[in-house]
Amino acid sequence: MNYIGSKFSLLSFLETHITQFSTPDSGWTFFDIFSGTGVVGRHFKKLGFHIVANDIQYYSYCLNRAYIGINCQPGFIGIVEHLPQPAGLSQYDAVDVVLDYLNRLTGVEGFIYRNYCPGGTAGKDFPRQYFTDENGKLCDAIRLQTEDWHRDAFISDDEYFYLLASLIEAMDKVANTASVYGAFLKHVKPSARKPLRLERLEIIPDNRLHRVYNCDGGELASKVQCDILYIDPPYNQRQYCTNYHVLETIAKYDHPQLYGITGLRDYRHQKSDFCNSAKALQSLERLIRETSAKYVFLSYNSEGLMREDEIIRMMSQYGVVDLRKEDYRRFRADIDRENRRYRADSVTEYLFCLKKAR
Ligand SMILES: C[S@@+](CC[C@H](N)C(=O)[O-])C[C@H]1O[C@@H](n2cnc3c(N)ncnc32)[C@H](O)[C@@H]1O
Numbered sequence: 240m241n242y243i244g245s246k247f248s249l250l251s252f253l254e255t256h257i258t259q260f261s262t263p264d265s266g267w268t269f270f271d272i273f274s275g276t277g278v279v280g281r282h283f284k285k286l287g288f289h290i291v292a293n294d295i296q297y298y299s300y301c302l303n304r305a306y307i308g309i310n311c312q313p314g315f316i317g318i319v320e321h322l323p324q325p326a327g328l329s330q331y332d333a334v335d336v337v338l339d340y341l342n343r344l345t346g347v348e349g350f351i352y353r354n355y356c357p358g359g360t361a362g363k364d365f366p367r368q369y370f371t372d373e374n375g376k377l378c379d380a381i382r383l384q385t386e387d388w389h390r391d392a393f394i395s396d397d398e399y400f401y402l403l404a405s406l407i408e409a410m411d412k413v414a415n416t417a418s419v420y421g422a423f424l425k426h427v428k429p430s431a432r433k434p435l436r437l438e439r440l441e442i443i444p445d446n447r448l449h450r451v452y453n454c455d456g457g458e459l460a461s462k463v464q465c466d467i468l469y470i471d472p473p474y475n476q477r478q479y480c481t482n483y484h485v486l487e488t489i490a491k492y493d494h495p496q497l498y499g500i501t502g503l504r505d506y507r508h509q510k511s512d513f514c515n516s517a518k519a520l521q522s523l524e525r526l527i528r529e530t531s532a533k534y535v536f537l538s539y540n541s542e543g544l545m546r547e548d549e550i551i552r553m554m555s556q557y558g559v560v561d562l563r564k565e566d567y568r569r570f571r572a573d574i575d576r577e578n579r580r581y582r583a584d585s586v587t588e589y590l591f592c593l594k595k596a597r
Pocket residue numbers: 242243244245246247272273274275276277278279293294295296299454455456457471472473474479480510511512513
């Protein structure tokens with residue numbers, strides 16, 4: 240998923256530096272407290288760490304609950320025998336049967352269609368074009384079917400979050416936006432015209448229990464026992480709750496009151512202090528002070544709200560600090576219209592490494 244601040248392209252940089260302090264076979268717990276898409280947790284899960292993931296956004300929780308929390312492809316034993324087997328499948332595969340069934344559902348004029356599609360919003364105060372009518376209706380049908388199966392205990396929690404994560408990924412691929420959901424495009428771009436299609440998730444086989452939370456990181460830091468705390472907070476004023484509000488509503492499907500041209504939901508309880516220059520440093524300090532971790536790693540960059548020298552000064556009160564740097568080409572999501580004020584298309588990425596004094 241194309242996500243602001245995603246560490247997808249920086250995984251080897253993170254692995255190189257973080258594993259200098261701990262090897263995966265140590266049995267250590269790696270706490271990804273601002274997990275976003277979950278790519279960092281997935282990478283360190285593959286390496287053999289025990290993962291705890293957290294994010295304040297519910298769509299992120301769904302992604303992490305699936306990619307981190309699930310250790311094998313689900314069997315869907317409560318429903319698969321009642322569904323038609325897709326033609327052309329040589330081997331019986333429960334995931335493919337379920338996804339094929341959902342991909343073929345008849346669309347429903349539900350909340351997403353009525354609020355984020357041209358057909359559903361035509362003639363209203365705020366016509367919107369985040370998805371084609373067909374994709375919006377199919378999203379509603381899939382979301383409602385998934386909820387019914389889960390409510391009636393036909394699918395387990397793992398299976399429910401597997402389907403929600405697949406739907407979130409699939410909807411993001413057909414979203415008619417430049418990159419984030421702060422605005423939709425006036426014309427329908429080619430990728431948004433493609434039909435919505437749920438796909439299998441890449442699940443990392445494992446036999447250990449990994450945990451996933453949907454909390455404010457500031458409230459959770461002191462409660463999670465871990466060896467490594469990995470902090471990848473927002474870098475600037477752009478709140479994730481407003482930039483990804485449509486994914487949040489697809490994930491929660493809670494029929495919120497919507498506001499304005501873009502159909503924002505109420506996000507006051509999800510605003511991050513890391514997007515506020517007056518609060519970011521003290522919020523970071525709270526995480527570092529309260530964590531039980533032996534090592535703290537902070538991803539940040541040269542254009543963030545907190546300055547390199549003030550981060551080092553604050554961290555040095557808690558132990559020995561080391562700073563690793565890498566030049567990094569921006570992601571498409573980071574050079575959209577909102578960010579034209581950025582002059583460079585590359586930026587220096589930081590990894591602050593703190594060995595906490597005991
Ligand atoms: C830079 S992104 C993380 C990107 C992630 N490492 C990845 O590669 O996908 C920052 C994340 O912090 C989350 N966030 C912001 N404030 C938070 C808070 N107070 N508690 C928990 N999560 C928060 C946002 O929702 C967002 O997903």
